Amino acid sequence: MHKPSAADWLEPAGIRFGQAEENELTAKCYAMLLRWIPFADSRYEEWERMPECGYFFGGSSWYGVDTARSITVYAALSVLGSYDERIAGCSRERLMRRAISGIRYLAFTHDSGPEHLVRVKGSNPYCSERKWGGQGDSYFMATQTGYSVYSIALASWLLWERLDEETRSLVRNVLFHYADRWCDAEPRDGVYGDTQAEENSWVAQGVAAAADMFPDHPRSGHWRRRFRKWAANSVTVSRDRYRADFQAHTERTHGVPVPFISTSTLHPDYTTENHGFVHPTYLALGINQRASHALFSLMSGTPAEPFALMNNGELYDRVIKKCCQSDGFMIPVQGQDWWYNRQHELAHAHAVLNVLHGNRDAARFERLALKRIGQIQSGNANGCFLEREGKACVIREGTQTVEDFENWAAQDVLHVYLLHAFGGPGVEPSDETEMSERLSGVSLFPYGGFVVRRTRNAFASFSWRNNIMGVCLGKDGIWLTTPVHASMTGTIRIAGHDGMAGWSNEDVVRDAEHASLEPRADGFGATVLIRRGGGELEQDAAFVALPDGRCVYAERLRAIRDCTIDDCRTGIVGVRNDKYPDVPESAEGTRALLLPGMLLTFEGFAGDASDEEQRLPAFPYVNVDDKMGYVLFGSGGIRYINKHRYKRWKGVENTLALNDAGRMSLKAGEARPCFAVVALPNRTMEQTAEAAERSMLLSDPTAPCLLLECGETIVFANFAFDHTAVCGERELAGAEVGLFEGVSRIRGSRISRSLDVEARKSGFAAQRLKLALTPFRYPYGASSDSTDTDYIAHDRAVTDEAALEGLALDVIVRENAVYVMNGGERPVDLRLSDERANVVRSIRVCAASFKELPLPLQAVERGRPPV
Template sequence: MSNEESIRIRTIAWHKASENEMSARIRRILQKWLPFANKQFADWAWRPSCGHFFGGAYWYGLETAYTASVFALLAKHPNYEEMMTGIPRAEVKRKAIAAIRYLGFTHDTGPEDCVRAEGRNRFCSLTKWGGRGQKFFPASQTGVTIASFGLSAWLLWDDLDKETRCLVRNVLIEYADRWCEEDPRNGAYHDTQTEENAWTAGGIAAALALFPNHPRQDSWKKGFEAWSLNAITTPIDRAREPKSIQTVTFHPDFTTENHGFAHPGYLCAGINLRGIHAIFSLIGDEVISETVLYNNEHLYNKTIKVWAQFDGLAVPIQGQDWWYNRQHERQFTHAFMNVIHGDSDASLLERRALTVIEGIQNSNEQGCLLEENGEQCIISGYQTAKDMEHTSAKDLVASCLLHLFGGAGAAPSDGDEMNARLRGVYVYPYGCSVIHRTRNSFSSFSWRNRVMGLTIPAKGCWSITPIPASYTGTVEFKVNSQRTIHSNERYVLQTERENIRDYEDGFGAMASLMRGVEELRQDVAFVSLPDGKTVYVECIQVLKSCSIAEMNTGMIGIRNEQFSAMPDLAQGHKTIYFPNQTVSYEGFYGREPNRTTDFAPVEWVQVDDDIGFVLFGSQGIRYINQHEYKKWKGVEDFLILNRRNVGTFNGPSKLVPFIVVTLPNRTKEETKSSANLTHLFTCDKEGIVLLSCERQLIFANFNATALIVRAESESKLNLNKMPLYEGINRIEGHSYFWSGSLDAFTSGFLLCEWTLENLGDEQEGTSMIEISLLPNRLYVTNRGEESVSIVLQHTDDGHRHMMALAPNITEILNF
């Protein structure tokens, strides 16, 4: 017997395992998925008793390793229900072992003639896996495969023969030996190394857990701790602990980037990928390394929890390039923070994520976790939604084991209390984003990587999708040669200038950005108000002659899924309301061409009694009911609120400003009512946009200097009950004027602090009242020729002050 063969395996602490509410719930999801996965199994004839899942030739062996972990867990689970799956436990075990053997033989350490099955992924078809001879990224990424492979083998160790055990040892030891001496990688911008460092730690963790008496245990442990500690690090961590922390993988505000933008999936990678060590430790009744816990709570509390919508998904505030339904991945993030860190909010979010996971699965006759006909949902030439099934299942395996050996976790928070506690404004200066949460809405603005705004109602991304051109839109130029991404046509990468003003309960964002090769300058403001409304203002200046093929701004992504078990979130159609017509659109993938409908400009648009839009300056509206996709992310339509039919601009000019007031969680009737209460002002200075909406005054100053402005409402207001704002409020006859000072290149809002009431009908035509509202003081002047009587009511306490004013008399009210 060789030295390797004599190495003892660590005993699994099955006596510590105890079924509970959470582990049982996840187990049943996996059991329901099992028959679907079972159909994806195929025997592999190159060696006896071998087989693979999902074609056996996906990236890094993931398809077989991840699925094998499901089969291994259920094969050993004491509460596995054969009656539910229709698959005998012995059959589940046999296929799990066959998959382990397939991976062992086709790994770099296996016989040279053993390669993977032939498949549609030409990079993996008929090749070995393991990363031998490859660069760091693809070679180290097999760590995620190694972790699941090792987990499956460990669960079934007593059932493995000598040959299979030897294959497992060779695979795990080769990875641990290869990477334990390497240094962790550094990087936070564009392509964070948190993922790479964490998956390398996870791969080493498998050998570290299974083979406690291996002579290279100390080396493995040292390497594992270095990789895992350096997975979530900021500049201050490196400065504080330069001997052990060699990397910076996160910005100081705990944002980070992958694929060139702040990506929620990669934001959580450090917690998820190195978290496998915690599962190994629980299974083996060992202490969890502190390096796996490092910075988890800071990261979770500063970003992941703050960005979470009702179902646990972190809102992609700079867009999403993967599929939207990633609740399985986030469910494990929340499960880890719940069980290992005792976070009550995580406990609640985990349960909510599971509810949606169950809803999606219960809508699919095959028990799929994503799409019923996933092979039809194309992500790339060799990736479909079906290929992401095993990835989703793997996260559920991790969560199930976490609960089985670690308990149900903390008692969940009260949802209303959590929402109240998390509401407010969060500014990420390094991630270049600002977020505003209210009780039932979420808004954000990003000024780098993807310059975009988001306004999301209570249903989250099931209602509005975070397309990377959200609000700011797309501009396609007519040019002879294709331009690079830096021309900011499909979306905008960066701004020329920006200014962010955060309030206690809202924000005002300004940005100036170039389109094309300095052909257009697009100045935008995005204001988020305390009640969840947002206001988008756009001023486009043509800088030089150019030809435009298409210009679409005010773009909104509309989710249009159908999941029968979740009609409240995904009923399969969207109804779009206009002032004089109603149109419905069915949501489905493929089968038909896109359905595109153009509409004339209107005052307001409302979507599905869920979110409304009040418009000024729109040149036309288009709805794209999308069925054809270059890349599947989910079923989503596009609502274009400002579609310009343009051809050539012959020289410098300014386009009419375009304004969108977005009303989350408003019905059609409420949107119509709000439109009647929204008034645009005419200003005495250029580059100023001012409007009032439901007792809020919203402003944007696009000028490079501070200005004192005087503005008149373009609509007749109800002068019998007039909201007053900080500054000078003037009522002259039937007109209302506001004057005040606006800082340079800034946007924001003023709230109604006082209301002017009971300016009688007989006084309206001749009255001239001026009210200067300052902090803690009111100056009220009657500039007319007749005496007037007014009532001033304070917004907060409702206190009423009655005044009788003679002509040219000023009274002062302190408060």
């Protein structure tokens, strides 16, 4: 029997190059990567300190990612796929040489390389002319090099036959250094504020790189055992600690058993937090970073460890896909502090769920994401994936611009390519229409602190934790309006407040009290109390999502102590105004603000120009781009800020404040009148005007409750701490009046509504019936003094004032019955329409009497009068 030698241990596993196949998805990804090469090549520079060395994108970025992620693309395209030199702009041989030069640069400047060799001088002071690898860094920064270690492994593995022995030795040093340093550490626990899903999975990624690439190394077995633990502890909920199937993996330290699962990195509802809020990027990272092991397994033909895929399906089905918009990107329901066009990282996650889990919805979302990535790239003349002028888009002053993340986007597309090349096309994607209908409905995330309501063409969410905000989007998703921090709840700056600076709820609303949620199958109502400043000001806020996609936001401000508000802007909406030539339906680079009798247009761009502010009076309604309408009540004015300078780039994002109340002073106990807005996704300006005609604030604006009639829906909010009847009234308008659950009282030409609402609750009631007064003729055989319940009504309804004079009618609608009480001095003839039952009933209610009818209404058989 052959005894392995040291040379055998140092040779990597083989790649099944012959198993790589071309299919529809690999072709899409490969074409995009080819178009990216000329751009990346323009960011390559030679490094003269050592022979055959070079770097990409400046060579001194965090953790070596600038070059590490780039060389994986160069290495893969130099040995795989149908390479087209005309598109790439260079020979395949040059790709290979530059990939190898990047490997060498990274290996020489790593902590395991010669001490005197450091990275080049750059703009990032922490990385400039320093080594990388984490020596002397904190745990967070030191372990984060795991994804660069993995990238070196992937590029080197693809090109191993072309590497000289010096380069091979350098690569081994990098991989073994990381695996030995971190494999025996214990995974960390944490889900609030800064999830450990990201950290644990990048350690798993780095340790797996050594174990997967060098399976015959003497320590490979130990690395693999420890990788299992890191991977298993990357995406965990608290109940995973008690799973019996993990008992066999329990280890002992000094004779004491150490649980295999020792972490919770996700809340029990499978959400998690980073940067202090539920963040889409960090939900996907736990899937994507562990998937590097599964990709190595596909390429080498070895079984993947199930722990690298653990909980992927639950995380994806319960959270990710329920928040994805029509281009496959996950809507940031608690805001975003990275750039918006991150379809690449979600495309990677979708591909993992498609290829490795057989998820048909993921297969559909993956295709949608790849389509949008291709559209954005084809509109960038230089072939980049993100922003054509990426250096001008600053994410962190002095250390990061959008261009620094180009290689991340490219590597994600590469991962999608490799997953499909070695794992096949995946499963048949869900039908897009069927999937949209199936995903419609309400999803509650009580630990993440938000609720979502989807329809086929609209999305709504409200968050009562971390960032308290309401979001209402149309079919364009965040391409038209965006979930800026403090969406709807707004920014309120109080002069001289004495609260904690980071907890004052002024620019970012982090804290709310008395949160109450009323979820339904077709919508939801949410109510919160926000204390502003040092508690001088209280803001009651309600957000109601209606079944047809509309949303209602309402608020009331009340001073607890004397206070002066320097600036009050609520009803805030982010307006996106990017320009991508191949996304004309969503990103033309101009936005129109339509108001009654007025049209304002704004050009979107980022650059050295002052922001433009347009302050407008309070209009009854406004529309953005003839696509998103807002009907306003109690607004203090409208302000539109067309931004061109950004402290932290997310995209060309403007701000629309629907209630620009400005500066004010309030005495203790004084309350401002209620402000309310009805958001109308996918509505034109004409439709918005029609909605404004049919929307009425019935309640007293100064009352601690709200009743708003929006066409065929009543919206209510009770900000009081007592169960109360929420009331309001209006003039009768038209021949018919809608009836809602609760009490409707008609007195002459006015109708009042009353609905019992629990303390601190908000929600909606759909129209149950329509009522019209009607003249009538008697059925055959009946006399004019007949008291029969049913009669034959004319089709027309009474609208004249004489018919309304003296009218005193109370209608009570309950779940199973309607009661009609006539307190007037003459009979009243009515027509009740029940659209749900497709029944019309005509009744007479005599003076000082009432009728009861079961719901749904039942049709009445009538005899045919003789000819």
